[in-house]
Amino acid sequence: MSDLVIEGHDAAGLRAMREPVLAVYRQVYADQLGDPFRTPERFWERLDAYASRDGFGMVCGHVAGEMVGFALGYPLPARSRWWEALRGEYEGDQAFTREDGTRTFAFNELMTVPAWRGRGFAHALHDALLADRSEQRATLLTRPDNEPAHSAYLRWGWRIVGTMQPFPDSPIFDAFVLDLP
Numbered sequence: 001m002s003d004l005v006i007e008g009h010d011a012a013g014l015r016a017m018r019e020p021v022l023a024v025y026r027q028v029y030a031d032q033l034g035d036p037f038r039t040p041e042r043f044w045e046r047l048d049a050y051a052s053r054d055g056f057g058m059v060c061g062h063v064a065g066e067m068v069g070f071a072l073g074y075p076l077p078a079r080s081r082w083w084e085a086l087r088g089e090y091e092g093d094q095a096f097t098r099e100d101g102t103r104t105f106a107f108n109e110l111m112t113v114p115a116w117r118g119r120g121f122a123h124a125l126h127d128a129l130l131a132d133r134s135e136q137r138a139t140l141l142t143r144p145d146n147e148p149a150h151s152a153y154l155r156w157g158w159r160i161v162g163t164m165q166p167f168p169d170s171p172i173f174d175a176f177v178l179d180l181p
């Protein structure tokens, strides 16, 4: 764990790191890059859109100068359409889904390259990204069959609030929420 160096970045920092970020992505999703939703180009389009949001934040982890993982997200803006795709208990629940620009941090991505897994790096990146956030809660999406991530999020205090399919060609994800201190 002592080998991991974590740095925080804004949108300009992300854009300056396009190549190392996509190098991490290609390793992590190597077996899915043929899926139109998973191509590096589509991934970068999504990151670029997240990075254009006010309050965007990112942390990346390096070992001996090489990027081994990152986490990033942005606060949902007032009147965000994020929750429109929510199905389940809170579907259409105005009190739960109302956003004012300061309530919810959308935790968009967390990944570490296979060679450096199982060392607590993802947990450290997760905690570092959320440590300085001023929002009341965070939300994220994970596939129900993504066992390592799904079970880790439940152990780290997140709870499932429903399912979501945010893009027509995306998987159906479980939607999680974590109350922030």
Ligand SMILES: CC(C)(COP(=O)(O)OP(=O)(O)OC[C@H]1O[C@@H](n2cnc3c(N)ncnc32)[C@H](O)[C@@H]1OP(=O)(O)O)[C@@H](O)C(=O)NCCC(=O)NCCS
Pocket (backbone or CB within 6 Å): 028, 108, 109, 110, 111, 112, 113, 116, 117, 118, 119, 120, 121, 122, 123, 124, 141, 142, 146, 147, 148, 149, 151, 152, 155, 156
């Ligand atoms: C999910 C992922 C980020 C975990 O990365 P990691 O660096 O191995 O994570 P950590 O070492 O911090 O371990 C995370 C937790 O998973 C557990 N874990 C690690 N590998 C595991 C495995 N193969 N199976 C089950 N649990 C596992 C650890 O015990 C840890 O739990 P704890 O903090 O309660 O002890 C990584 O597998 C990954 O990048 N996956 C692909 C992208 C992805 O699915 N991201 C999350 C969804 S957006």
